[in-house]
Amino acid sequence: MEVCYQLPVLPLDRPVPKHVLGRRGAICLTSSPILFGGPAPRQLSKRRGAISYDSSDQTALYIRMLGMSASHPRTDAVRSEAEQPVRSVLSFQKNLHSSHYSRNHTHATHHTLDQEYIGQAKTFIPLCSFFLDTGKSLVDLTLHLFIDYGLIKLFRLDLLKLRQFLVMVHEAYRRQNPYHNALHAADVTQAMYCYMQEPQLSESLTSCDILLGLLAAATHDLDHPGVNQTFLIKTNHYLASLYQNASVLENHHWKCAVSLLRESGLLSHFPSEDRQNLEERLGSLILATDISRQNEYLSQFRAHLDRADLHLNNSQNRHFILQMALKCADICNPCRPWHISKLWSHKVTDEFFSQGDSEKRQNLDVSILCDRNANTVAKIQIGFISFVVEPLFLEWARFSDTPLSQIMLGHMTSNKYKWTHLPQEDLRESTQSTSSKTLPQGGLGP
Numbered sequence: 001m002e003v004c005y006q007l008p009v010l011p012l013d014r015p016v017p018k019h020v021l022g023r024r025g026a027i028c029l030t031s032s033p034i035l036f037g038g039p040a041p042r043q044l045s046k047r048r049g050a051i052s053y054d055s056s057d058q059t060a061l062y063i064r065m066l067g068m069s070a071s072h073p074r075t076d077a078v079r080s081e082a083e084q085p086v087r088s089v090l091s092f093q094k095n096l097h098s099s100h101y102s103r104n105h106t107h108a109t110h111h112t113l114d115q116e117y118i119g120q121a122k123t124f125i126p127l128c129s130f131f132l133d134t135g136k137s138l139v140d141l142t143l144h145l146f147i148d149y150g151l152i153k154l155f156r157l158d159l160l161k162l163r164q165f166l167v168m169v170h171e172a173y174r175r176q177n178p179y180h181n182a183l184h185a186a187d188v189t190q191a192m193y194c195y196m197q198e199p200q201l202s203e204s205l206t207s208c209d210i211l212l213g214l215l216a217a218a219t220h221d222l223d224h225p226g227v228n229q230t231f232l233i234k235t236n237h238y239l240a241s242l243y244q245n246a247s248v249l250e251n252h253h254w255k256c257a258v259s260l261l262r263e264s265g266l267l268s269h270f271p272s273e274d275r276q277n278l279e280e281r282l283g284s285l286i287l288a289t290d291i292s293r294q295n296e297y298l299s300q301f302r303a304h305l306d307r308a309d310l311h312l313n314n315s316q317n318r319h320f321i322l323q324m325a326l327k328c329a330d331i332c333n334p335c336r337p338w339h340i341s342k343l344w345s346h347k348v349t350d351e352f353f354s355q356g357d358s359e360k361r362q363n364l365d366v367s368i369l370c371d372r373n374a375n376t377v378a379k380i381q382i383g384f385i386s387f388v389v390e391p392l393f394l395e396w397a398r399f400s401d402t403p404l405s406q407i408m409l410g411h412m413t414s415n416k417y418k419w420t421h422l423p424q425e426d427l428r429e430s431t432q433s434t435s436s437k438t439l440p441q442g443g444l445g446p
């Protein structure tokens with residue numbers, strides 16, 4: 001059964017009415033705020049060989065071609081897992097109908113959907129916690145948040161298209177990656193939700209901002225190959241040439257997200273200008289997660305806070321804060337309680353070391369942090385927290401001085417202390433692979 005809504009008639013760009021937020025299952029607005037007032041779109045104009053992909057339509061098409069090509073180059077790290085079929089972003093759809101997930105979920109009725117989200121989502125949200133290992137937390141969590149915020153009604157979304165889109169997003173994450181998989185996307189989406197609920201943001205974000213924030217969080221690492229940009233460049237991977245060695249992965253994640261949005265038809269009823277604007281803003285959010293541009297964003301953030309000139313009634317300022325929120329969400333794992341944070345640390349290190357092993361096999365220079373003989377999990381964590389996480393979260397706490405920020409800083413400090421003072425025997429254990437371990441339920445809170 002399809003949910004049909006009329007096309008939007010009353011564009012709005014203002015905070016989501018309070019009576020909509022926080023009412024689980026209560027969706028009661030009749031007008032739809034489809035208006036995008038974000039910053040100037042970031043246009044990409046690059047060429048690969050003779051194929052121009054100036055327009056995002058062409059780009060999405062090109063990605064489809066690459067995704068479906070049987071012969072496009074893959075990274076060695078990915079190839080080493082080749083016994084398990086790797087689904088590249090668009091070929092997964094061929095498998096969709098036979099996948100376990102879609103068999104059980106894509107044809108769900110509304111009744112089933114309600115049952116499911118009422119049962120599970122109650123535990124996701126109020127406690128800031130979620131099921132990390134249900135195998136489908138990304139779909140359930142994001143769907144729940146769309147419903148909870150009233151976005152389906154507000155934007156006249158087709159519930160089944162939304163579900164199909166989310167299943168496609170879930171399937172486009174490579175499950176063989178220890179870290180960059182759908183679970184990480186769910187983790188980031190949950191954190192993004194928590195930040196968007198912080199008082200300053202929840203009072204000023206428009207429904208468009210919320211829609212974008214959730215979409216960006218859920219899709220920000222789509223089809224991640226489990227290796228970093230340096231690896232793609234030195235192995236002459238086609239994505240590196242496609243994006244001219246600049247924000248290679250983030251551009252790919254963005255283009256995959258656009259491709260899936262179009263494939264699912266989720267926004268096909270939007271006026272094309274709004275759709276294009278949304279796709280550009282989505283890109284600008286996802287591109288902000290490029291960790292190599294961390295200092296650029298951080299200095300801008302610091303300068304704004306020093307001048308006290310971030311005004312959230314200004315759409316560009318709100319967009320900037322969404323970028324910062326997504327960046328925080330992306331690297332918030334060291335700010336979670338120790339028992340969860342520790343497991344993410346092991347998972348990310350597994351992925352680093354597996355890239356290092358692959359580099360050694362190919363006689364390439366081993367990337368920094370990727371040599372298992374020269375690093376320990378603890379050493380990597382201490383460096384990552386000190387130089388990347390702490391500077392960012394200190395500024396975030398200046399912007400959003402709330403109990404949640406204090407809790408996150410508390411976890412981060414105590415996790416860093418634990419990594420620094422781990423007894424020798426635990427340190428040895430911390431260098432061993434943990435890919436078989438599962439993440440327990442837990443949240444940002446104590």
Ligand SMILES: Nc1ncnc2c1ncn2[C@@H]1O[C@@H]2COP(=O)(O)O[C@H]2[C@H]1O
Binds near residue numbers: 290
């Ligand atoms: N706990 C962690 N320890 C070390 N590096 C991390 C950790 N969490 C995230 N990262 C890095 O932060 C980066 C954020 O962008 P990426 O997802 O591209 O890749 C991520 C990892 O390289």
